[in-house]
Amino acid sequence: MTQNELSQPEIGQNDRKATATESARVFAIANQKGGVGKTTTAINLATALAAVGKKVLVLDLDPQGNASTGLGIAPADRGLNTYKVLHGHCSIAEAAQQSRIPNLFIVPSSVNLSGAELELIDQPRAHFRLKDAVSEAGGLYDYILVDCPPSLNLITVNALAAADAVLVPLQCEFFALEGLTQLLKTIDRVKATLNHGLSIQGVVLTMFDRRNNLSEQVAQDVRAFLGNKVYQTIIPRNVRISEAPSHGIPALVYDHRCAGSKAYMQLASEMLRRERMLAA
Numbered sequence: 001m002t003q004n005e006l007s008q009p010e011i012g013q014n015d016r017k018a019t020a021t022e023s024a025r026v027f028a029i030a031n032q033k034g035g036v037g038k039t040t041t042a043i044n045l046a047t048a049l050a051a052v053g054k055k056v057l058v059l060d061l062d063p064q065g066n067a068s069t070g071l072g073i074a075p076a077d078r079g080l081n082t083y084k085v086l087h088g089h090c091s092i093a094e095a096a097q098q099s100r101i102p103n104l105f106i107v108p109s110s111v112n113l114s115g116a117e118l119e120l121i122d123q124p125r126a127h128f129r130l131k132d133a134v135s136e137a138g139g140l141y142d143y144i145l146v147d148c149p150p151s152l153n154l155i156t157v158n159a160l161a162a163a164d165a166v167l168v169p170l171q172c173e174f175f176a177l178e179g180l181t182q183l184l185k186t187i188d189r190v191k192a193t194l195n196h197g198l199s200i201q202g203v204v205l206t207m208f209d210r211r212n213n214l215s216e217q218v219a220q221d222v223r224a225f226l227g228n229k230v231y232q233t234i235i236p237r238n239v240r241i242s243e244a245p246s247h248g249i250p251a252l253v254y255d256h257r258c259a260g261s262k263a264y265m266q267l268a269s270e271m272l273r274r275e276r277m278l279a280a
């Protein structure tokens with residue numbers, strides 16, 4: 001898939017959802033560790049889903065705005081953003097921007113998100129700000145992918161409360177499992193209190209390095225611990241993936257033939273297969 005092919009307008013695709021379901025499936029892409037591949041997974045999974053005709057929205061909840069940058073939204077064009085959505089100053093439909101990829105939309109982030117926790121905590125429905133906004137907009141998209149900040153703060157809890165399922169990127173490094181217990185506990189707590197329907201869609205191993213025995217060991221440990229929650233697809237460490245964001249395009253558009261892009265296409269189909277099994 002070249003950028004050109006991806007940019008071909010498909011008749012009607014931008015006007016309506018690809019499926020007839022009532023509301024979008026919402027996935028929180030979460031891990032309180034930074035640099036594990038959350039944003040890369042959000043952008044490239046979203047692109048892969050858009051490429052197969054799904055209408056996809058990325059919500060950038062990280063004040064660093066890496067998903068916004070990676071999808072080519074300049075800081076000057078982030079006036080309507082997830083911070084304003086959380087405050088109820090605008091709706092998702094108003095704030096969503098078409099990215100350069102057909103079918104792929106984004107609500108960019110704002111640096112103000114870093115102070116949002118303190119501002120929101122005393123507000124009514126503090127944990128449900130995102131859920132309320134998403135339920136208004138859910139009918140417009142097939143999938144909403146929420147790119148979470150590297151923290152288990154109120155913003156991430158908002159994402160977990162709004163989500164149908166969580167997707168956890170786990171970097172194939174020595175400390176991969178450290179912190180996972182805390183994340184799983186948080187997910188359980190949100191499930192018990194704020195969102196009974198929450199589940200884990202899957203755990204994706206990222207930045208896997210074939211030449212490094214440690215990567216293989218970590219992958220085995222994670223599978224032993226989490227069983228079939230771990231996707232079969234493993235995302236390899238791939239330099240093309242790390243180059244793509246500086247061009248403001250997903251790796252899948254930057255170089256659709258690289259190993260990383262192929263892995264993200266495979267992850268999308270594995271994710272969709274799990275979705276179908278769930279619906280069956």
Ligand SMILES: Nc1ncnc2c1ncn2[C@@H]1O[C@H](COP(=O)(O)OP(=O)(O)O)[C@@H](O)[C@H]1O
Nearest residue numbers: 034035036037038039040207236237238241242
């Ligand atoms: N599979 C990969 N191969 C090489 N670099 C990667 C890969 N996945 C992510 N990166 C790079 O690692 C850094 C952290 O990834 P990112 O997705 O931003 O993590 P997070 O959102 O969890 O902080 C970024 O510079 C990104 O480009």
Ligand SMILES: [Mg+2]
Nearest residue numbers: 038039062066
């Ligand atoms: Mg990120």
